[in-house]
Amino acid sequence: MDYLPLFADIKQKPVLVVGGGDIAARKISLLRRAGAEVRVVAQALCAEVQALREVGAVQWIAEAFAPEQLDAVWLVIAATDDEALNARVSAEATARRIMANVVDDQPQCSFIFPSIVDRAPLVVAISSSGTAPVLARLLREKIEALLPQNLGQMASLAGEWRDKVKARFSKLSQRRRFWETAFNGRFASEVAAGNTLAAEAVLAAQLADPDASGGEIILVGAGPGDAGLLTLRGLQVMQQADVVLYDHLVSDAILELVRRDADLICVGKRAGAHSVPQEETNQLLVSLALKGKRVVRLKGGDPFIFGRGGEELQAAAAAGIPFQVVPGITAAAGATAYAGIPLTHRDHAQSALFITGHCRPDGEPIDWPSLARARQTLAIYMGTVKAADISAQLIAHGRDPQTPVAVIGRGTRQDQQVLTGTLQDLASLAQQAPAPALLVIGEVVNLHHQLAWFQHSVQASDRASAVVNLA
Numbered sequence: 001m002d003y004l005p006l007f008a009d010i011k012q013k014p015v016l017v018v019g020g021g022d023i024a025a026r027k028i029s030l031l032r033r034a035g036a037e038v039r040v041v042a043q044a045l046c047a048e049v050q051a052l053r054e055v056g057a058v059q060w061i062a063e064a065f066a067p068e069q070l071d072a073v074w075l076v077i078a079a080t081d082d083e084a085l086n087a088r089v090s091a092e093a094t095a096r097r098i099m100a101n102v103v104d105d106q107p108q109c110s111f112i113f114p115s116i117v118d119r120a121p122l123v124v125a126i127s128s129s130g131t132a133p134v135l136a137r138l139l140r141e142k143i144e145a146l147l148p149q150n151l152g153q154m155a156s157l158a159g160e161w162r163d164k165v166k167a168r169f170s171k172l173s174q175r176r177r178f179w180e181t182a183f184n185g186r187f188a189s190e191v192a193a194g195n196t197l198a199a200e201a202v203l204a205a206q207l208a209d210p211d212a213s214g215g216e217i218i219l220v221g222a223g224p225g226d227a228g229l230l231t232l233r234g235l236q237v238m239q240q241a242d243v244v245l246y247d248h249l250v251s252d253a254i255l256e257l258v259r260r261d262a263d264l265i266c267v268g269k270r271a272g273a274h275s276v277p278q279e280e281t282n283q284l285l286v287s288l289a290l291k292g293k294r295v296v297r298l299k300g301g302d303p304f305i306f307g308r309g310g311e312e313l314q315a316a317a318a319a320g321i322p323f324q325v326v327p328g329i330t331a332a333a334g335a336t337a338y339a340g341i342p343l344t345h346r347d348h349a350q351s352a353l354f355i356t357g358h359c360r361p362d363g364e365p366i367d368w369p370s371l372a373r374a375r376q377t378l379a380i381y382m383g384t385v386k387a388a389d390i391s392a393q394l395i396a397h398g399r400d401p402q403t404p405v406a407v408i409g410r411g412t413r414q415d416q417q418v419l420t421g422t423l424q425d426l427a428s429l430a431q432q433a434p435a436p437a438l439l440v441i442g443e444v445v446n447l448h449h450q451l452a453w454f455q456h457s458v459q460a461s462d463r464a465s466a467v468v469n470l471a
Helices: 022-033 047-054 083-095 133-146 151-168 172-183 186-192 196-208 232-238 278-290 309-318 331-338 387-396 423-432 443-451
Strands: 014-018 037-041 059-062 075-078 099-102 115-119 122-126 216-221 243-246 263-266 294-299 323-326 352-356 377-381 404-409 417-422 437-441
Touching: 014 022, 014 083, 022 037, 022 047, 022 075, 037 047, 075 083, 083 099, 115 133, 115 151, 122 133, 122 151, 133 232, 151 172, 151 186, 151 196, 172 186, 172 196, 186 196, 186 216, 216 232, 216 278, 216 309, 232 294, 232 323, 243 278, 278 294, 278 309, 294 309, 309 323, 331 377, 331 404, 331 437, 387 423, 387 437, 404 423, 404 443, 417 423, 417 443, 423 437, 437 443
Parallel strands: 014 037, 014 075, 037 059, 075 099, 216 294, 216 323, 243 263, 243 294, 352 377
Antiparallel strands: 115 122, 377 437, 404 417, 404 437
8 A cells, every 4th residue: 555545634724735727726626625724825826716815715825935834734735837846845845744745746745635526424535546547537437426426415314313323222233234224225215315304214213123124116217228328326226226126128238237136027018928917016016115125116218208107106105115216218318319310409390299109998089180280209109019000190180191200229229220211101110120119200300310320221212111220
C-alpha cells in the first residue's frame, strides 16, 4: 500500500490554495464541500473564484506566495502552471510538516486526492496511488452507477437509530444481523421511495420483533431489450432480489444482471405457447412476498404501459403487501429511437398514440376514425397477429394506403430488424418480422432512412417485398 487512506475533518480549518485558475477552482469547490476555510494566494482569480471571494466564501490573502502563509494552515494545495513555484510550495510545506498536494505532480505530493463517490455521510474514495488517475475515475463512474443516491439518507437515519439498536441488542452479532436485514429489506425500500416516516416505522417494528420477516414486491421495467437501457434503479433492485418473476420479453442480457443467487421464475405469456395465467402470476407474487421474500417482477418495456403491472399491484395492495415501481423505457420510445424514427416531428406528426393490438373481447369498440387521422403516429404493441385487420380498418376509415409504415422486430437488440413499406403492405411486413415486434404507422417513418443509426433497411417498394439489412 503506497498511501494510507485517511478521511480528514477540515471543517472550519484553514487550508491554503496557491493558484487562482480553473484547476484551483475545482480544488476549492471540493474543499468547501468538506467545510474548509479556504485561503487563496494568486496573481489573479478566475471568474469562479472571484465570485466566491465576492460573497465571502474564500479569502484572497495575497498575490505572491510567502512561506509564512503556511504557518497557520492544515493543508496546502499548489495549483499553478509555474513548476518552480509549485515545487517551492511543496518544499516549504514539507519543512513545516504540513501535508501538500501539487496538482498533476505526484512526486511533489505528500497527499493526493482520490476519485470520490459522495453519498454523504457515506463517502467512497478510489485511488491508483497517482499512477493511473483516469482508471480511478472510470472505476468511480462504475461505482456511481451501482450506489443509490439515497444511501446518504439511509446512513443518516441509521446513525440516529444506532443507540436504540445498541440498547436493544447487547451482542455485536445481533446488531450486525439487525442492520443487514434493514439495509437489504423494507427499510431500504422505504428510504428509496422517500418515505422517511415509514422507514423509521420499519426499524421500530424490527426492533420489537427481530425475527419477523416482511416481504415486498418491486415492479421493474426492463426496457425494450438492450441491457444498456435498463435504469440504474432497476439494476440496483435486481441486485437485491430474493426471487425474480420475469416475462419472455426480458432479454437474456438483462437476466444476466440479476443477483446470482436469486431464484428466477418465468411467468411469460406467448401466443401459441404455454402461458402462465395472469391470476396465477398475481397469486405467486403475493405468496412469495408473504414468505418474507423481496420479489422483483421484471417486465419488458415499462410495466405500466400494456404490461398489466397495475393489475399485479392491485393484488399486492389487496393482500397488504408493500410495493414500489421502477419505470422502464417502453418499446414505442426505445425501438423507434433505435430505428431512427421520431414519434413526433413538427413537419409530420403533432401527436403519437400508443395502442395495443390485443383488446378484451368485451371491451369498448375501437375508435377507428380517430386512429385513421393523418399527421399522427400510431405505435401498436402486440399487433402483428391482427396487422391485416388494422391495415384494412385504417384504410377503410380514411387513412391513405400509401401511408409509410415500419415493423420493428426485436427493437434495440443486436438482431433488430426494421421493415418499411406502406400501410397496404402492413400484413406482409408483420409476417416477416421477428418477435417481439412493434408496428409504427405515420409519415415519420420516412425519416428512418435519414436518421437510422443502429440498423438500416430499405423500402418495400424497392423490391418485391421488404428487404431487411442485418448489418
